[in-house]
Amino acid sequence: MRVEKKQFVVEDFTTFTGKTLPEVKFGWESWGQLNERRDNAILVTHYFSGSSHAAGYYSEEDKLPGYWDHLIGPGKPLDTDRFFIFSCDTLVNQEPFNPQVITTGPASINPDTGKLWGLDFPVVTIADFVAAQKALLDSLGIDKLHAVIGPSMGSLQALQWAVDFPGRVERMVSVIGMGEADAWTCMGLQQWAEPILADPNWNQGDYYEAEPPLQGVLQTLMQINHQALSPELINRTFFQHHPLEPGPLDSIREDYRMIQRFRADCLERAKLADGNHLLYLVRANQTFLAGQGKTLDAGLEKIQAKCLFLPATADQLLPPRLALKVHQQLLVQGKSSQYQEIQGSWGHLDGIYSISTQAETLRRFLEE
Incomplete structure (x- = not known):
């Protein structure tokens, strides 16, 4: 698949901490077509060092496709013959000097001063990443997401989506993720x-x-x-x-x-x-607590979506216990939640390279 980077701009963006950014720019990519009812959209939220380049190639010269190319495409679990798949570069993306990344952060120019933000840029959270994505959804006329799915830091965004906008998320898939940054993390x-x-x-x-x-x-x-x-x-x-x-x-x-x-x-x-x-980016992950409230349990209470957790057994960075904790709390609350571990030899990166072992699990979950 060929894919192009598009740009979206939000003006007067208010952060979780109440600060105002006069302008936020970020890149996004999409695969498949949005149907007339606009109810076939799946948002893919990316990991810490990633970008919106989840699948496809920019040009014939590209050596590798997007990181989840084995999941996204015609006939694949995230089937582009059926779904409109899209993904966004996060705020404060790791690689602002990558020509295929569009992001706003300390290395961006503050339009109010004409100078680079530097450390005057406000602290941003996972909730801010989600709020920026919501602005894009609104501009596209998408009222509901068939699903939101992401690995690692992307799983944090997926879970935050289900908490912050429960009426707009039908399914949530957390891959190699967690529900809160505990002291160890x-x-x-x-x-x-x-x-x-x-x-x-x-x-x-x-x-x-x-x-x-x-x-x-x-x-x-x-x-x-x-x-x-x-x-x-x-x-x-x-x-x-x-x-x-x-x-x-x-x-x-x-x-x-x-x-x-x-x-x-x-x-x-x-x-x-x-x-x-x-x-x-480190701070955004350190401050993560699903729902950004006082407790994880209180945040999870807001979720209406069906949930699926796919941690990796060999993951030493975000071990399965972190996802299992969220899954079990959702079950105690009477929510719909499933849990399967990804087997492989990549460690944390099994969520990127070995997730195909759970392809049928994903496919069934998206069809329920």
């Missing part, structure tokens, strides 16, 4: 922020006219990627690794070959990323 997320904060070039967020905190961003992305992968996959990928590799054994200045390769791969992504955007 919050502390783990903070480890992603620390390398950027410790980089001298960060300069309290004021670096846009100087050298960016590239080394801090690189270390952050190396942490994220390492934690998202399973030991099994890393050991299988670097099967030639030996603890007594001559270089590192001979000099502390030498790195293992696998470390060199891993660093080089992460550096390519780091060049498209922004340190401040990453800090804001």
Whole structure:
């Protein structure tokens, strides 16, 4: 499938904390056609380091399709012959310098001042990501979503949708997700922020006219990627690794070959990323509590949608217990909720690469 990036603009956007952004821009992509009744829409919400590019190719030169191309398309579980599938770049997207990402955040210009926002940009939450998406839905005349589905940070948005707009969401699918950032998760997320904060070039967020905190961003992305992968996959990928590799054994200045390769791969992504955007993304995830109220239970009480939770058994980043907690609370409340674990060897990324093992589960859920 070919796909193009489109742009949507919201003016005078009010954040969850009550701050006003004079203008919010974000990119979005779509697959399939909206029917006359406008009731066949499925929103796909993306993960932390992702974008709205969930399926298809921009051009013949693209090496890889969107991350869920195996799920989205004619005859696939998210069937574009039947559904209108669409996805949006989040606010404060990780990669504001990626030409295929449109986002608003600290690296954007504040139209009121003509200067970059920097750390004057307000803290934004998962609820703000959802509110921006709702504005797009309203502009398209979509009153109800057949489903909202997303992996990892996308699962947070999907759950928030079901809480914030219960009458507009018929089905919610949480893939490798959670219902709230508990202390353990919050502390783990903070480890992603620390390398950027410790980089001298960060300069309290004021670096846009100087050298960016590239080394801090690189270390952050190396942490994220390492934690998202399973030991099994890393050991299988670097099967030639030996603890007594001559270089590192001979000099502390030498790195293992696998470390060199891993660093080089992460550096390519780091060049498209922004340190401040990453800090804001970390904070958006740290502040997540479905419903943004006093308790998770109170937020879940608002849900009317049928729910499906698909955590990954081998996930060490957002382990299944986090999704299971939400599923069990919904059942106690008398809500409709299903739970299945994704089996695979990717770890957290089983929610991206091994979700096809739950293709029939997804298909049945969307047809119920």
